[in-house]
Structures are given as structure tokens and as C-alpha cells.
Amino acid sequence: MSTVYFKRCLFAMLTLTVLSAAAAERNLLRWDYLGKNIPDPWNGIEITVQEQNLTPDGLRTLQVVCGYDRDDLEWPSFLAYRTPASLFSGVKQAEIVFYVKGKRGNVIGLRVTAHAPNSTHLSKTVEYTMTGEWQQIRYREALSNAPSARWVNAPRLLLLKFTAGDRFRFGPLTLNAID
Numbered sequence: 001m002s003t004v005y006f007k008r009c010l011f012a013m014l015t016l017t018v019l020s021a022a023a024a025e026r027n028l029l030r031w032d033y034l035g036k037n038i039p040d041p042w043n044g045i046e047i048t049v050q051e052q053n054l055t056p057d058g059l060r061t062l063q064v065v066c067g068y069d070r071d072d073l074e075w076p077s078f079l080a081y082r083t084p085a086s087l088f089s090g091v092k093q094a095e096i097v098f099y100v101k102g103k104r105g106n107v108i109g110l111r112v113t114a115h116a117p118n119s120t121h122l123s124k125t126v127e128y129t130m131t132g133e134w135q136q137i138r139y140r141e142a143l144s145n146a147p148s149a150r151w152v153n154a155p156r157l158l159l160l161k162f163t164a165g166d167r168f169r170f171g172p173l174t175l176n177a178i179d
Contacts, residue, residue: 024179025095028087029154031173033062039079044068045159047079055099055171056134064168066159076158081173082115083154085147093178094123096139096155099171102130107161108168110139115151122147127160130168140178 044067114120
């Protein structure tokens with residue numbers, strides 16, 4: 001092996017190491033539904049922590065019951081996961097990971113916004129259709145604006161398609177920063 005080839009390989013390895021470190025993932029917060037560690041319900045939904053109906057990985061869930069048909073509401077019901085905006089300093093992307101189970105065909109949406117009732121979007125909204133079975137959601141989107149308020153909803157979890165009485169179950173939610 002020539003010295004030049006060795007130096008090029010070494011340079012390439014160092015460059016990849018620096019780039020992967022630059023895009024490092026940091027855990028910002030975990031919502032495990034213990035004590036006051038639960039989101040705020042908005043617009044006609046009720047929430048209860050469930051110790052019996054567990055996620056596939058054996059963790060407690062947050063049950064959400066819809067009080068109205070979606071068509072009866074001007075705005076969708078949502079869960080506001082209130083998070084200190086200071087956690088997002090220098091963050092380029094947010095990653096949100098959790099298990100969810102809902103009636104087949106129901107739809108949820110995720111985005112990062114300024115704290116309710118302000119609705120300034122800080123990331124793209126992504127929709128997920130429920131299958132009737134547990135499914136793992138991995139939302140990963142760029143933050144388009146730096147938070148200017150003290151709090152953000154990370155995420156604002158929207159219930160986009162449902163009818164009165166429908167139930168969703170959400171497992172603990174992990175919020176990561178991709179720097």
C-alpha cells in the first residue's frame with residue numbers, strides 16, 4: 001500500500017468521523033406519563049394513563065378518548081407536549097419516536113410548533129394512518145424557524161381523522177435533537 005493511498009484513506013475516515021459527529025443525536029426529553037409528565041389535551045379529548053394496556057415493549061400508555069366527531073370541530077383536537085424552547089438551541093432537526101395504536105383508518109399528525117394557543121409551525125406536519133395494530137412512529141424533520149417563545153410543543157400531536165368515542169393509545173415519547 002502506498003503512502004499516498006494510506007493518507008487518502010486516513011483523511012476519508014477522519015472526514016466521515018467529523019461529519020457523523022456533526023450530525024450527532026442528543027436525547028432532549030422523554031415523556032413517560034409519570035406524575036406531571038403528561039401532555040396537555042386540547043379541544044375535546046380526555047386522557048388517562050394506562051398501566052394495563054402496554055406498548056409492545058411493555059411500557060405504560062396514554063389513552064386518548066375523542067369527545068367529538070372531527071367534522072364537528074373547527075380545529076383538530078391535539079396533545080401539546082410542552083417543552084422548554086431552550087432545549088432547541090442550535091438544533092437543526094427534531095426526531096420524535098413512540099408507539100401508537102388507533103382505530104384502522106384514523107389519522108394523526110405531528111409537527112413542532114410554538115406553544116398553544118400560538119400555532120407558528122417550526123417544522124413540517126407529517127400524517128400517519130392508523131392500522132388498528134401497534135405501530136412505531138419515527139418522525140424526523142428539519143426545524144424551519146428558531147423558537148422565539150419560552151415554550152414549544154414538541155410535538156404537537158394532532159388527531160386529524162376520528163369520530164366521537166374513538167380511542168388512541170400512545171406509548172412513551174422520546175424527543176431527540178439532530179445537531
